[in-house]
Amino acid sequence: MLFANSQSLVSVDWLAHHIDAVEIRILYASLQTSESDVPSEKKWRAQHIPYSSYFDINGLISDQNGEFVDPASFADHVMASGVGNGNKVIVYDMTDGSGAILMWWLLRYHGHNNVAVLDGGMSKWSASGKEISDRPRRPKRHNFTSILQNTMFVDNERLEEVIDEGVTQVFDTDIKDVGNELLTKSIIQSSKPQKYPDERVTPEELYELCSSLRIKLDSGIIITGNEMIAKTKLAFLLHLLGADNLSIHCP
Template sequence: MGQQFPDTVSVDWLREHLGDPGTVVVDSSTHLALPKDGPYTVEPGRSTFDAEHVPGAVFADLLTDFADPESTAAWTAPDSDRFAAAAGALGIGDGVRVVVYDQHDGYWATRFWWQLRLEGFDDVAVLDGGLPAWKAAGAPVTDVASTPAPATFTSRRRDDLIRSTQQIVDALDDAKTILVNVLDPATYRGETSTYARPGHIPGSINLPVAQIRDPETGTLRPVEELRALFEAAGLLDPGITPVTYCGGGIAATGIAHALALVGRDDVAVYDGSLTEWTGDASLPLVTGDTPR
């Protein structure tokens, strides 16, 4: 695939390169409703994509095409063959570069960024600020559909970038692993929860994913600010491996992506996250703060 593509690009960059041969723009939006009480609901972002999207973009359905159909949890990472077929159908293959965005806070985009990297594809960048930043800059949108030219996607699975529940259990007393809960502090402490049980995985620290973005613009904080945030959390120590988790494996990829921007491209994601962990009553949870 040649030289690795940067992990993020700006609106200005995409404007300049929109329509370049070998560049595939992907909208990976999913709509998630979080009620005050009861479980969240999800649906693909296809209808809003059809209404307006970046010209030339294609749509990646993270709930169906890029998920394991046998899993009881939404958007569980599929096997490599299923992923390769779905990616190839969107025109993603050897020799192309991908820019992915979403219509919300960017974490559906980082989810697809992580899935591509999980399958060994490095030439993928996230559009900083996503569709909101694109529209705020006065860049064009369209409702005209694009027909991608099928490509051959070659999967080279990186098992070190994903963790199963059993692997998390095995790592609970591993000093070389640091579990990072990226949810809000109240959910981390167990004061509120939309999951089967409140609390967090024992030993995990809390680093809310909201801290990595400018609340006014929705774009990422400067790299040096991100570096200072992660340094303070102990996540840049080369002797440990960060493993991020959230509710369902989406927001966790936001922290993984931001860590890649400061040089840590080895961060793993617990794909099942709290949805899977809290659903098993035999697995431990703690409430309150975890001291470090």
């Protein structure tokens, strides 16, 4: 059984087979947080997936709750990395998937849905014996137009309206609600690099878990909480399972 949106998660074998396809662009998403030890660009240059480009997310957000730069600045960064509107983008990182998943969400927010996360990231790529490069990457700029998908974010006023209406599901990543239970049970909680979702948890098991938690994947879902990373992780998992009407709350 596959995920409903399985196109958003690619394996290292799939990437190795398509790595030199003209439409593929690979981005290493660097996200520095207070709790992570993210390799510097210099270290990345010495050991990275061939054909990939370095993309610093920290320069595009002012805090971990998601204050973003303007669309023109984002588009400029994307074009400088060699990504255009017609490309399929594969994002990965060298830690726990946080940077890759946040980049996945940001690209979709700016209207680029043809983006997928590399399952297992650099950790699994290396463990699988795939080629590792130290050659410099000088990507050519391509045209990228940012078209904001404003429904992907909701403010305080809209969140209050949704709660009053009682129709849309609201999951809070700061408390032990059903959304957090789904995320916790589907991902290895450790300091080692993680896969999203954990490959030892099958899609069937996750769908059964959704059913037992009474999560309605075919209705609207808003994810709130203090950390953007946690919110996008849950959004990515729910998206894989088939939830397409997803929004994140940013105060």
